[in-house]
Amino acid sequence: MSKKIKSRNLDKYITYSFLILIFVISQLLVMTGVASNKFEGLLVPISVYVLLAVSLNLVVGFSGELSLGHAGFMCVGAYAGSLFSLLMQNVITVWWLRFPMAIIIGGLVAAVAGFLIGIPVLRLRGDYLAIVTLAFGEIIKNLFNNMYLAIDKNGVFFSMNASAYTKHAFDAATKQDLIKGAQGITGTPNDSNFVICFIVIMICVIALLNLIDSKTGRSIKAARDNRIAAEAMGIDVTKAKMTAFVIASFIAGMAGVLYSHNLRTLVASKFDYNLSILVLVFVVLGGMKNMRNVIIATIILYALPEALRALNDYRMLLYAIVLIVMMLLNNNDKFAAFKKKLSIKALIARFNTKGGVK
Amino acid sequence: MPILETKDLGIQFGGLKAVDGLYIKIEKGQLYGLIGPNGAGKTTVFNLLTGVYQPTSGSFYFDGEQISNSSPVSINKKGIARTFQNIRLFGDMSVIDNVKVGFHNSYKYSMLEGVLRVGRYRKQEKEYHDKAMELLKVFGMENEAKLLASNLPYGKQRKLEIARAMATNPKLLLLDEPAAGMNPNETAELMETIRFVRDNFDMTILLIEHDMKLVSGICEEVTVLNFGTVLAQGKTETVLNDPKVITAYIGEDD
Numbered sequence: 036m037s038k039k040i041k042s043r044n045l046d047k048y049i050t051y052s053f054l055i056l057i058f059v060i061s062q063l064l065v066m067t068g069v070a071s072n073k074f075e076g077l078l079v080p081i082s083v084y085v086l087l088a089v090s091l092n093l094v095v096g097f098s099g100e101l102s103l104g105h106a107g108f109m110c111v112g113a114y115a116g117s118l119f120s121l122l123m124q125n126v127i128t129v130w131w132l133r134f135p136m137a138i139i140i141g142g143l144v145a146a147v148a149g150f151l152i153g154i155p156v157l158r159l160r161g162d163y164l165a166i167v168t169l170a171f172g173e174i175i176k177n178l179f180n181n182m183y184l185a186i187d188k189n190g191v192f193f194s195m196n197a198s199a200y201t202k203h204a205f206d207a208a209t210k211q212d213l214i215k216g217a218q219g220i221t222g223t224p225n226d227s228n229f230v231i232c233f234i235v236i237m238i239c240v241i242a243l244l245n246l247i248d249s250k251t252g253r254s255i256k257a258a259r260d261n262r263i264a265a266e267a268m269g270i271d272v273t274k275a276k277m278t279a280f281v282i283a284s285f286i287a288g289m290a291g292v293l294y295s296h297n298l299r300t301l302v303a304s305k306f307d308y309n310l311s312i313l314v315l316v317f318v319v320l321g322g323m324k325n326m327r328n329v330i331i332a333t334i335i336l337y338a339l340p341e342a343l344r345a346l347n348d349y350r351m352l353l354y355a356i357v358l359i360v361m362m363l364l365n366n367n368d369k370f371a372a373f374k375k376k377l378s379i380k381a382l383i384a385r386f387n388t389k390g391g392v393k
Numbered sequence: 394m395p396i397l398e399t400k401d402l403g404i405q406f407g408g409l410k411a412v413d414g415l416y417i418k419i420e421k422g423q424l425y426g427l428i429g430p431n432g433a434g435k436t437t438v439f440n441l442l443t444g445v446y447q448p449t450s451g452s453f454y455f456d457g458e459q460i461s462n463s464s465p466v467s468i469n470k471k472g473i474a475r476t477f478q479n480i481r482l483f484g485d486m487s488v489i490d491n492v493k494v495g496f497h498n499s500y501k502y503s504m505l506e507g508v509l510r511v512g513r514y515r516k517q518e519k520e521y522h523d524k525a526m527e528l529l530k531v532f533g534m535e536n537e538a539k540l541l542a543s544n545l546p547y548g549k550q551r552k553l554e555i556a557r558a559m560a561t562n563p564k565l566l567l568l569d570e571p572a573a574g575m576n577p578n579e580t581a582e583l584m585e586t587i588r589f590v591r592d593n594f595d596m597t598i599l600l601i602e603h604d605m606k607l608v609s610g611i612c613e614e615v616t617v618l619n620f621g622t623v624l625a626q627g628k629t630e631t632v633l634n635d636p637k638v639i640t641a642y643i644g645e646d647d
Contacts, residue, residue, distance in 0.1 A: 242508050249507030249514065250493070250500040253486070257494040260483035267443055267477075269469035269498045269561055278504070324485075 047244050049379050050327040054240065057334070058233045065229075073341070081337050082232030083294045088317040088333040089236075089243060089326055090286035095315065096323035097247060098279035099259030100157075101165040103311050104172030105287055107152075108145045110306035112288025113295035114179055116141030117223040118213060120296065124224055134226040138235065138292045145288020146281050148175070153280045157273055172311055179303035184214040219302035220295070227296035235293065239286050240326060246282070255279045320361045332361075394457050396421045396597050397442070397473075397565055401451035402461075403621075404441055411437045413621045415451070419565075419614075424591055425599045426612035426629065430641055433618040435601045436478055439567050443475050444468040455565070470498060474563035476554040478570045478601070484543035488534060491542050491553055492525040495560025528556045532586060548579050552586070559594065566590070568600040572607050580604055584611050609633055617641065 061078055064070035087105060094102045116137040127133040152171050159167055183200040185192045188209040194200055197216055214220055246252050257265040258275040265272050295301045317336055321329030339357060343350035364370045375381055395418045402415040412434045419425045427435050440446045442453060444465040452461040460471055474495075483491050500521065502513040529535045532552040537545060542553060551571055558566060571587070572580045584607055591598050602608050608615060608629065615632050617624040619641045625632045632638060 245508045245510055246504070249504070249518075250497055250502070251504045251507055253490055253494050254497055256486055256490075257483045257497075260485050261481045263445065263465075264477065264481035264483065265494070266465040267445075267469060267475055267481075268495050268557065269466050270494065271466055 045380065045383070046327075047248075050240065050244065050330075051237070053327060054233075054237060054330070058229075061229065077338065077341055078229040079227050079232055079293065079297045081334060082229065082236055083290045083297075084314065084317065084337050085236055085330050085333050086232075086239060086286055086290035086293070087314045088321065088329050089240060090283040090290070091314050092318045092321070092323060092326060092329045093243060093247075093255075093279050093286075094283045095318050096325075096329075097252070097259065098255050098276050100276060100280075101161070101315075102168040102280070102283075103165050103308070103315065104152075104168035104170075104175070105283070105314055106306040106308070106310035107172035107175035108149055108284040108287040109291035109294065109310070110175050110179060110303055111148045112141035112145035112291030113301055113306070114214070114220065114291075114303075115144035115288070116292030117220045117295045117301050118184075120224050120226065121213060121220065121222060130224065130226050133224075134231065134296065137226070137296070138231075138289050141292035142285040142289040145291065146285035148288075149281045149284025150277070153277050153284075157276050157280060169308065169311070172306075173308065176303050176306050179214070179219075179306075180217050182214050183216055185210060185212045187211070217302065217304065219300055221300045223295055223298070223301060225296060225299075227293050232293050235289055239289070240330075243282075243286075244326060251275070251278060316358070320358065320365065322365055395419055395454075396423075397453065397455055397599070399442075399451065399453040402438075402441060402448055402453055403450040404437060404446055405449045411621050412441065412618075413450075415618075415623060417616055417626075419597060419599060421564075421597055422591070422595075423597055423614065424587070424612050425597075426608045426615035427599060427601045427618065428603070428605075428608055428615055429618035429624070432620075434621040435618055436569055437621075438618070439475055439569055439601065442468075442567060443473060469561055469563075472562075472564035473567065474558035474561045474565075475567035476551070476558050476569055476571065478573065480547075480550050480554060482542040482545075482550055482553060482557070484541065486542060487538065488540050488542055488545065488553060489522070489525050489529065489538040491557050492528055492560045493521060495557040496521045496525065497561075499560075499562060525560065528560060531590065532556050548575050551575070552583070555586075555590075559590065559596075564595075564597060566596050566598045568598060568602075570601050570603065572602060572604045577606075580607055583607070587611060605633065 065075050087109060091102065091105045094100055119137045119140045120133060123133055127136070156164060156167050156171065181195050181197070183192070183194045183197070185205065187206040189206055192203055192205070200216070254265070254270045254275040255278065257268065257270055258272040262272055317333040318329055320336065321332030323329070340350055340354050343353055346353065397417065397419040399415050399417045403413045404411050415438065427438060429435055437446065441448050444463050448461050452459055454460070455471055455473060460468060463471070483494060486494070500517055502517055506512040506514045526535055526538065529538055532555065534549060534552060534556070537549065542550065545553060551573070555568065555571060568587070572583055575583060587598060588611055590596060600612070612629050614627060615629050616626045617632060617638050624641055625635045625638050
């Protein structure tokens with residue numbers, strides 16, 4: 036009876052230790068100077084993608100809805116967090132106080148966006164939901180791409196029109212550009228670093244795994260497996276799907292803040308359809324449903340093109356081949372059985388039985 | 394007061410009256426059968442009673458309260474649970490998690506408590522884990538608790554559907570062909586289980602069934618539907634020997 040709980044917890048602890056191990060190794064490599072500057076520079080982006088992938092996994096893997104607009108929520112979070120940091124830069128000068136606040140604010144604003152978009156979107160199912168989320172992702176990107184926000188002593192200037200911005204008579208001495216259309220936000224303090232990214236990832240993964248293994252998580256999975264039966268069991272399917280959607284948006288928003296505070300210039304055109312698809316590829320090739328595998332897939336698939344940069348044109352070819360091989364292997368029963376034998380869980384089980392024989 | 398009463402209940406799909414003018418009265422604690430040839434509208438009645446379809450005429454009362462036009466979720470919360478003719482388990486979840494989904498509205502901890510693993514979370518998870526195991530024991534499935542629901546053999550999937558429905562703590566249980574696809578031994582065993590459930594869990598059961606042995610064995614009263622209308626109604630032995638019913642089932646003498 037308690038065995039089930041134990042094996043579930045074991046799986047969680049393997050995931051946690053795996054994350055900590057990767058963190059410690061990367062930190063050691065950086066601190067001892069073994070790692071190149073390029074490697075160091077990749078740590079924050081990889082962490083951001085890990086966060087995006089685990090959050091999208093909640094929607095795609097556990098809630099069973101194909102969302103193609105994940106980059107949009109990241110975009111909302113990135114802008115909200117950057118704006119907060121820009122405005123508060125001189126008010127809260129302690130970065131380790133300001134940055135966590137920016138992360139939470141970015142997450143909250145993205146969650147609100149997720150909720151508002153979720154209201155119409157979650158009425159749809161399957162392909163329709165995918166199409167509409169894709170559209171919303173693009174809408175968000177284009178909104179920010181055309182947004183002008185500045186302050187001077189006369190007050191706040193906001194416009195969605197470039198010519199209105201150029202024609203506006205600003206007080207030059209006190210003018211501060213916040214969002215400058217397609218040029219985006221410049222001057223966001225570079226608060227992001229690998230340690231904070233790791234802390235956010237740990238908190239999110241622990242929270243997500245706990246959520247999945249609670250009544251809320253079960254209602255989300257039930258709504259995925261059979262909508263009609265879930266309703267007949269008294270589960271509010273829309274609420275379950277909305278919960279997953281909003282939580283995923285919240286995490287994507289936080290990832291956006293981590294991302295934007297790692298850049299000199301934040302532009303909305305980064306958060307396009309390709310980014311959403313890239314994250315979806317990580318989730319799907321990670322096998323969905325399993326957080327640890329999704330994290331592994333993200334790290335490998337993000338690092339691979341970078342590692343292969345020396346091969347120039349051939350690297351995208353190799354990337355494609357890796358994708359195809361992973362897809363084939365994921366659907367191969369023999370490989371799945373082989374993988375099971377090699378898994379840490381199986382090793383622990385083998386170790387346990389050996390101990391029992393003694 | 395009857396636990397379930399339908400008054401002139403009916404639904405029309407376009408020009409087709411799938412169910413028409415249905416009057417049923419089920420007393421508390423009864424085992425009631427709903428039978429009829431294929432396409433008679435039995436499952437449609439279940440879909441009406443659980444809010445999957447909204448009736449186009451008439452209404453029904455549960456425990457004296459008019460609940461027609463309610464949503465499936467609120468009907469379940471009122472105390473009606475069902476199983477499905479074409480099995481609808483949560484296939485990618487374990488057997489015990491399927492039952493725990495049934496307990497969903499009994500859990501009182503909040504989402505935040507669940508995420509942080511504090512407060513009422515641990516106590517209630519343990520409590521309902523034990524309750525779920527008890528329910529599985531009733532159906533002899535305690536050893537399959539960890540299996541994926543979709544990996545269960547057919548007969549056990551049907552039983553798991555009943556266990557899951559019971560977990561929602563209903564007063565009225567609607568079973569849609571619980572014995573379909575079972576061999577005579579399994580059917581006999583299921584009959585015992587259904588009776589046991591009724592007697593020990595203080596439940597009223599309405600079931601659809603084609604297996605006449607099961608119906609005559611456990612149902613106290615039956616309603617026979619044919620082409621959406623009531624053909625006969627009353628005590629099981631009387632109804633099953635009614636020439637009209639026999640004709641509907643096996644055709645007319647030449």
